[in-house]
Amino acid sequence: MQTIRSLFYSKWSSDVRLDGRTAIVTGANTGIGKETAKDLAGRGARVIMACRDTVKGEQAARDIMREVKGAKVVARQLDLADTKSICQFAENIYNTEKALHxxxxxxxxxxxxxxTTADGYEMQFGVNHLGHFFLTFLLLDLLKHSAPSRVINVASGAHAMGKIQFEDLCNEKNYHPIKAYAQSKLANVLFTRELAKRTEALGVSAYTVDPGMVDTELIRHAKRPLQEMIKRFSFFVKSPAEGAYTIVYCVVSPETKLITGGYYKDCAYTESSRAGKDDGTALKLWAVSCHMLTIRWR
Ligand SMILES: NC(=O)c1ccc[n+]([C@@H]2O[C@H](COP(=O)([O-])OP(=O)(O)OC[C@H]3O[C@@H](n4cnc5c(N)ncnc54)[C@H](OP(=O)(O)O)[C@@H]3O)[C@@H](O)[C@H]2O)c1
Incomplete structure (x- = not known):
């Protein structure tokens, strides 16, 4: 199975070192995030594993320290469903880190x-989009100060099914779990695009990554028929380490080889859906997100 799978997912590798560089990976206690943290630690980076559950985060950091000799990893608490937790996390970063690359x-x-999140927003839109939007806003000064630096937003091919429902962003009128996920992932793509435009001149680039279908805990909430259908396609499903390749690719590739604001899949630039390239929607989403978070981000 491994051999046949490798025909579909050519194994990408790079020996680029990241000594002296600092990375934050959100959701790093499991799945793609944990494998990303492990890879970056193996290259010598200092990695802050931002995890909702401190116990799980510390356990994951210990796992990485056991597997990667000399790993410089640390777990910190971050609940993206709570703007107070995001503020505390960012404050802690400014107090402890000199740089963020x-x-x-x-x-x-x-x-x-x-x-809903602690602030009353629908959970998928609140965590996947608003939480990361706010975190990036708070950490932007440190990213600018550390330029050249990069923001990598992990989206999904599901963004192509998404529509930004401005009239009911939190799906209060008609909640559909798959549509809400797709909307939040489209928001990731549009956020990257608008962020890239605003920060390119400051030395901060931004990339969207679609990791593909990966065997993680992500579909724990999905209905059983969907879980079973995905299992049937397990032949094509990537391991979490394979799922992390494109993120690492966007970290280590020279800037001249990457397009800021771009959408990356299977370690290559590719096109997002048409909706993912709608600059008008990206701009409106930016303004609405600022309004929801009561922040000014021009
Ligand atoms: N797996 C796939 O096939 C696939 C496909 C396309 C895109 N993606 C994207 O890849 C990314 C990683 O997913 P994964 O597959 O690795 O899933 P996963 O194994 O379920 O990991 C998700 C991570 O996000 C964390 N998280 C959830 N809610 C959070 C919150 N409120 N605050 C902070 N952290 C929170 C989880 O923490 P807990 O463990 O505490 O819940 C966990 O660490 C996601 O953005 C997902 O949309 C995955």
Whole structure:
């Protein structure tokens, strides 16, 4: 199975070192985030593993320290469903870190039953988009100060099914777990595009990564028929380490080989959906997100 799979996913590798560089990976206690943290630590980077659950985060950091000799990893608490937690996390980063070269907005929740964040927003839009939007806003000064630096937003091919429902962004009228996930992932793509435009001149670039279908805990909330259908395609499903390749690719590739604002999949630039390239929607989403978070970000 491994051999046949490798025909579809050619194994990408790079020996670029990241000594002296600092990265934050959100949702790093499991899945793609944990593998990303492990890879970056193996290249010598200092990695801050931003995790909702401190116990799980510390356990994951210990796992990496056991597997990677000399790994410089540290777990910190971050709940993207709570703007107070995001503020505390960012404050802690400014108090402890001199630089931040890579912000990897990876954490995600998918297809969960309707619930809301501490600030009252629908959970998938709140965590996947608003939480990362706010985190990036708070950390931007440090990213600018550390330029050249990069923001990597982990989206999904599901963005192509998404529509930004400005009239009901939090799906209060009609919640559909798959549509809400797709909307939040389209928001990731549009956020990257608009962010890239605003920060290019400041030395901060931004990339969207679509990791492909990866065997993680992500579909824990999905309905059983969907879980079973995905299992049937397990032949094509990537391991979490394979799922991390494109993120690492966007970290280590020379800037001249990457397009800021671009969409990356299978370690290559590719096109997002048409909706993912709609600059008018990206701009409107930016303004609405600022309004929801009561921030000014011009
Ligand atoms: N797996 C796939 O096939 C696939 C496909 C396309 C895109 N993606 C994207 O890849 C990213 C990583 O997903 P994964 O597959 O690795 O899923 P995963 O194994 O479920 O990991 C998700 C991570 O996000 C964290 N998280 C969830 N809610 C959070 C919150 N409120 N605050 C902070 N962290 C939170 C989780 O923490 P807990 O463990 O505490 O819940 C976990 O660490 C997601 O953005 C997902 O949309 C995945």
């Amino acid at each position: 890579y912000l990897i907005n990876n954490a995600g929740v998918a297809m969960c039953p309707y619930s």
